[in-house]
Amino acid sequence: FMAEVLAGTSTYGTLHVLPMLTIGGDVASLLEGPQPVKTVPSHFSAVNLASQRDVELVFGGEDERKFYIGTPLDMETKICLDLAELVKRSNGIFGKSGTGKTFLTRLLLIGMLQKGTAANLVFDMHSEYGWEGRSEEGRKVKALKQLFPSQVAVFTLDEESSRRRRVSTDFVVRIGYDEIEPEDIGLLRQTLNLTEASVQAVYQLYREFGNKRWIEATLELEDRDETRQLLTKLNIHDSTYRNLRRGLETIRRLPFLLPHAPDNPVRHILEYLDQGINVVLEFGRYTDITAYILVANLLTRRIHAQYRERMEKALGEDMAPPRPLVITIEEAHKFLNPEVASQTIFGTIAREMRKYNVTLLVIDQRPSGIDDEVMSQIGTKITCLLDNERDIDSVLAGVSGKSELKSVLSRLESRQQALIFGHAVPMPVVIRTREYGSAESYKDFISRPETEIRKQAEKDIEELWE
Known part of the structure; x- marks a missing residue:
């Protein structure tokens, strides 16, 4: 018979087994629940399709702490x-x-x-x-x-x-300008196209104007001489200030932002x-x-x-x-x-x-x-x-x-x-x-x-x- 099989055309399938968990048959093992596998099954071990009980033994049934999210692809058992x-x-x-x-x-x-x-x-x-x-x-x-x-x-x-x-x-x-801190601006560096120097300038302006008014005070700078004096004092380059100001203007246009939130x-x-x-x-x-x-x-x-x-x-x-x-x-x-x-x-x-x-x-x-x-x-x-x-x-x-x-x-x-x-x-x-x-x-x-x-x-x- 084997000679005939080998001489002719044969078909076979390959089963790939990936052991994940082991469950002992004794009472103590069942109470302990599934454990990570440490070895491979012995030769000629029986292989069976998982039953609903097997799946529940591993994943548990729906109760006060376990939530049913779906089913295995080829079964109707709850995972x-x-x-x-x-x-x-x-x-x-x-x-x-x-x-x-x-x-x-x-x-x-x-x-x-x-x-x-x-x-x-x-x-x-x-x-x-x-x-x-x-x-x-x-x-x-x-x-x-x-x-x-x-x-x-x-x-x-x-x-x-x-x-x-x-x-x-x-x-x-509603969020107030006075609630925005330098860390919030730092996280927006990419979306606002801010330079690293602009992010550092935020901390300097925050210290200069105080934590409640720094955004308003920065955007209210209109006088060129006053602005130049401030930038010189804080050692902030003019291009850095302009880059930061553009970013702050973008934020100020958000309708849910107010100078001070009522609640x-x-x-x-x-x-x-x-x-x-x-x-x-x-x-x-x-x-x-x-x-x-x-x-x-x-x-x-x-x-x-x-x-x-x-x-x-x-x-x-x-x-x-x-x-x-x-x-x-x-x-x-x-x-x-x-x-x-x-x-x-x-x-x-x-x-x-x-x-x-x-x-x-x-x-x-x-x-x-x-x-x-x-x-x-x-x-x-x-x-x-x-x-x-x-x-x-x-x-x-x-x-x-x-x-x-x-x-x-x-x-x-x-x-x-x-x-x-x-x-x-x-x-x-x-x-x-x-x-x-x-x-x-x-x-x-x-x-x-x-x-x-x-x-x-x-x-x-x-x-x-x-």
Whole structure:
């Protein structure tokens, strides 16, 4: 028989096995859960297709801390993320344009709202996460405020845009020139085409005019002799001053900026976050990257300072720490590129992990533009299709089994598929994301397991009798 097979035409298949986890058969091993594999299976080990029970044994079932995000490509079994583990570190959602990053971000935010694992502050560049968004096919879909009206507050920089879209907002954000500090201008160096000398001149003018009026005072310089005397005194070259002035004029044209804001947006954001209410800040028409970077950096720096103060106080006085906060930013490489990552508050937060209970959710189509050190601190990565070699290498840097995962990543479909790996899952897995946009999906999002409802009721009763 063998001679006939060898003499004729034969067909065979090759099975590539990549051991990732091992689960022992004894009670202690089952309680311990899946462990990283340290050896290969013995010869003639039985190979079976994973059952639903096998998948649940590895990824767990949906409960008060685990959120169903999708299914394996060839199964209907639920793949769940451990959200309690997710919020302990900064995380990233990556993929080329049109692959569903916004869709995945909505899912993650819904999971955190549903399970109550963290408060969220979302800098919503394209007004997709507050009241209403769009699916990849262009259909209108409900966003966070419609699904969780009592748990989400919508802030806006553009009241007119919100009114036209019939979005009810909770607060209109205005920012004063007197709130802008040199660090905010430094981060805008690329978008405003500022020279390094211009950035240094900002600090000199800030010291000269004081922290409350330095922008106004700089732009009010009209008299040539007065200007020349000041530049000579501060040793600022005339071309440097003109370059800086052009940049400051660009900022001053932003309609949401005023000489002095009537109300403090940071205080209002913190008030909502302290109540467990998530905040989505819509930018409306102001989708220019200059406006986005300025506002996100300015507000985040002050909020982080408050969390740092609260965390230190909690440690010193043996009090409860502040609730974990996840800050979502889009176009993350603008904040975290190698030139500025070491100087920005976002780079600081990424490197601190959860030291002050603040972490990031970064969304980007160009992960190679993000500083390597920051990428190494991202705990869980959810990656849609990428076709740029540098982007793929950046996402997979330092990951065990990089070459195999690279092959997996290159075969993803352009929509509704993603590779997840990192701290929130026990092993890398490719998923087809769960359905979003139908009445049935909305019902699934807002209905909570009975155990969660009972726990919330008990908590409400305790608070009532305190």
